[in-house]
Amino acid sequence: MTELLTAAQMRAIEQAAIDSGEVTGLELMERAGQGVVEAIFEEWPELAGASGRGASPSGSPEYLDKEEVPFRAVVLCGPGNNGGDGFVVARLLHERGWAVEVFLYGEAEKLPPDARVNYERWTDLGEVNDVSVCAMNKGWSCDLLIDALFGTGTTRALPDLGELFWNMEDMVDCFQVEPLHEIGRPAIVAIDFPSGVCADSGRDFPHRDEHWRFSASAHITVCFHQPKLGHFIGDAVEKCGKVVNKDIGLRPSHEWRKSNWRQICKLLQAAHQDWLRKLTDQNKFGNGHSVVLTGERGHTGAARLAARGALRVGAGLVTLCVPEDACQEVASQVTSIMMKTVDDAADLSAALEDKRINALCIGPALGLDRAKPLVAAALDAGQQARPTVLDADALSAFADEPNALFAMLHEKCVLTPHGGEFARLFPDISEKLNAVPTKGPAYSKVDATREAAKRAGCVVLFKGADTVIAAPDGRCSINSAHYERSAPWLATAGSGDVLAGFITGLLARGFDPMGAAETAAWLHVECALKFGPGLIAEDIPEQLPAVFRDLGL
Numbered sequence: 057m058t059e060l061l062t063a064a065q066m067r068a069i070e071q072a073a074i075d076s077g078e079v080t081g082l083e084l085m086e087r088a089g090q091g092v093v094e095a096i097f098e099e100w101p102e103l104a105g106a107s108g109r110g111a112s113p114s115g116s117p118e119y120l121d122k123e124e125v126p127f128r129a130v131v132l133c134g135p136g137n138n139g140g141d142g143f144v145v146a147r148l149l150h151e152r153g154w155a156v157e158v159f160l161y162g163e164a165e166k167l168p169p170d171a172r173v174n175y176e177r178w179t180d181l182g183e184v185n186d187v188s189v190c191a192m193n194k195g196w197s198c199d200l201l202i203d204a205l206f207g208t209g210t211t212r213a214l215p216d217l218g219e220l221f222w223n224m225e226d227m228v229d230c231f232q233v234e235p236l237h238e239i240g241r242p243a244i245v246a247i248d249f250p251s252g253v254c255a256d257s258g259r260d261f262p263h264r265d266e267h268w269r270f271s272a273s274a275h276i277t278v279c280f281h282q283p284k285l286g287h288f289i290g291d292a293v294e295k296c297g298k299v300v301n302k303d304i305g306l307r308p309s310h311e312w313r314k315s316n317w318r319q320i321c322k323l324l325q326a327a328h329q330d331w332l333r334k335l336t337d338q339n340k341f342g343n344g345h346s347v348v349l350t351g352e353r354g355h356t357g358a359a360r361l362a363a364r365g366a367l368r369v370g371a372g373l374v375t376l377c378v379p380e381d382a383c384q385e386v387a388s389q390v391t392s393i394m395m396k397t398v399d400d401a402a403d404l405s406a407a408l409e410d411k412r413i414n415a416l417c418i419g420p421a422l423g424l425d426r427a428k429p430l431v432a433a434a435l436d437a438g439q440q441a442r443p444t445v446l447d448a449d450a451l452s453a454f455a456d457e458p459n460a461l462f463a464m465l466h467e468k469c470v471l472t473p474h475g476g477e478f479a480r481l482f483p484d485i486s487e488k489l490n491a492v493p494t495k496g497p498a499y500s501k502v503d504a505t506r507e508a509a510k511r512a513g514c515v516v517l518f519k520g521a522d523t524v525i526a527a528p529d530g531r532c533s534i535n536s537a538h539y540e541r542s543a544p545w546l547a548t549a550g551s552g553d554v555l556a557g558f559i560t561g562l563l564a565r566g567f568d569p570m571g572a573a574e575t576a577a578w579l580h581v582e583c584a585l586k587f588g589p590g591l592i593a594e595d596i597p598e599q600l601p602a603v604f605r606d607l608g609l
């Protein structure tokens with residue numbers, strides 16, 4: 057797992073390193089610039105030579121009469137340290153024989169000290185013009201365009217750069233042809249963030265000139281030390297292209313981490329494999345007994361998907377609790393999954409007398425009318441606090457009185473809302489999240505999920521391509537289905553039901569609520585990646601054996 061930092065945490069780490077005398081700000085800036093240049097040549101090895109089109113890469117005779125044409129870069133520098141990184145990149149490319157043009161947004165006299173030093177170093181080598189004289193065409197006909205305008209310091213809208221951002225987006229969208237520079241369009245590289253994006257929320261700051269874009273776009277975004285939250289949530293994921301992290305020699309301070317651990321958000325990059333390995337070899341009950349409630353006749357598919365997910369993820373037994381009138385429908389569809397007739401809350405309470413049932417899933421296509429009493433029975437304080445996943449109708453049924461639901465929830469519950477369900481249960485939080493941000497740090501999906509978990513008193517998994525999972529104590533993870541884990545085909549009917557089933561099955565196996573939600577969300581995307589486009593919900597659980605095999609389980 058990688059820790060995702062906020063801008064303030066990054067600044068604190070940097071400041072701690074500088075204060076300890078380990079490193080100077082200027083050294084960090086130099087390493088950042090070197091990291092960017094390294095990342096560029098790793099991404100486009102064809103740019104690594106000193107010369108560009110018409111050049112002789114190997115000095116071979118057929119090229120000897122051709123004129124050497126240096127590669128051309130345009131570097132756009134901003135008024136802060138992000139601009140400072142840009143001046144370093146300009147100098148390093150110049151040293152490699154590149155023709156480099158530098159444009160500044162802001163005034164040189166106001167640059168912060170380290171950026172100012174690198175500005176001066178650059179002016180020994182070349183000119184700096186105002187960004188307003190950077191004619192758009194000039195920018196677009198070079199080999200490389202460096203966006204060093206704004207990084208983690210973006211706190212408000214950048215209206216006068218809207219046209220530039222518009223063109224950058226066009227350039228990124230319009231061509232993905234390799235090698236980029238041969239078709240007279242630049243490769244676009246953002247330093248730390250595409251300019252205009254809030255590092256903490258991944259959101260940009262819309263301006264009233266709505267026809268302009270609000271932030272830059274890039275083919276690759278090079279960040280430093282550790283990625284930031286904004287690289288994985290919000291609008292930024294569309295803008296970053298690909299995120300490359302470069303080490304700049306900062307060590308995470310142990311003390312700093314200890315005092316801030318609740319505020320650190322993690323990027324899920326693997327399942328909790330040690331726990332997944334712990335299938336007991338005793339008997340099926342050793343791996344837990346999950347129960348999933350179905351809806352009425354004609355509405356049982358969602359629960360069957362969840363049950364299949366729970367079984368495949370390793371619960372020893374899975375029982376579907378089915379209303380009498382739907383028994384035939386369900387019986388004709390399931391084999392290894394068991395059935396029990398449960399018509400109402402009293403039946404459910406009786407069924408739950410069986411203490412071997414150690415995880416429950418309630419909500420998928422349950423029916424809004426039936427949901428409230430059944431949820432109350434499932435969460436009945438007279439029962440043992442049983443790990444329970446509440447999804448879909450179990451959440452929506454409480455739209456008119458979310459507090460009544462929160463009063464019944466306990467710490468072994470997991471709520472799995474999508475955006476609509478989240479808004480029904482947490483309307484004020486959703487409103488904050490959907491409000492147009494005007495200043496940074498903007499309220500983020502991480503803030504919203506943490507606040508919701510605290511209010512609900514249990515784990516909340518807020519679905520989406522950027523699924524955020526938070527516990528009431530502030531622990532938080534992001535399961536990103538972006539960049540190399542992009543799986544848009546996972547947005548298919550019933551896929552959320554399978555996820556609820558995965559969580560339930562893992563809870564039955566003894567995972568704690570946070571671990572179950574994290575592992576299930578990660579496996580869910582892995583299954584989708586394994587299957588690829590064309591996936592339907594039924595396919596998801598069937599990919600688990602292959603995913604487990606790949607994990608060496």
Ligand SMILES: NC(=O)C1=CN([C@@H]2O[C@H](COP(=O)(O)OP(=O)(O)OC[C@H]3O[C@@H](n4cnc5c(N)ncnc54)[C@H](O)[C@@H]3O)[C@@H](O)[C@H]2O)[C@@H](O)CC1
Pocket residue numbers: 066067069070084085088134135136137138139140141168205206207208209210211212213214247248249280304
């Ligand atoms: N923190 C660190 O550890 C390191 C930071 N580095 C670089 O420094 C960057 C952060 O530098 P800064 O904190 O100076 O921030 P930025 O360079 O991102 O920009 C901040 C400046 O822009 C101004 N600003 C913000 N929004 C504006 C707007 N809408 N219109 C006009 N001006 C606006 C701010 O007032 C401030 O002067 C990072 O993104 C990274 O590129 C690197 O040099 C390496 C180390």
Ligand SMILES: Nc1ncnc2c1ncn2[C@@H]1O[C@H](COP(=O)(O)OP(=O)(O)O)[C@@H](O)[C@H]1O
Pocket residue numbers: 474519520521523537542543544545546547548549550551552553554555580
């Ligand atoms: N663009 C996307 N990329 C990857 N996963 C996605 C994307 N959009 C939605 N998902 C995932 O698909 C699932 C959809 O769940 P949900 O909205 O509850 O649908 P349903 O009720 O049909 O099951 C969630 O796990 C969500 O995280």
Ligand SMILES: [K+]
Pocket residue numbers: 138203204205206207246247248249250251
């Ligand atoms: K930038």
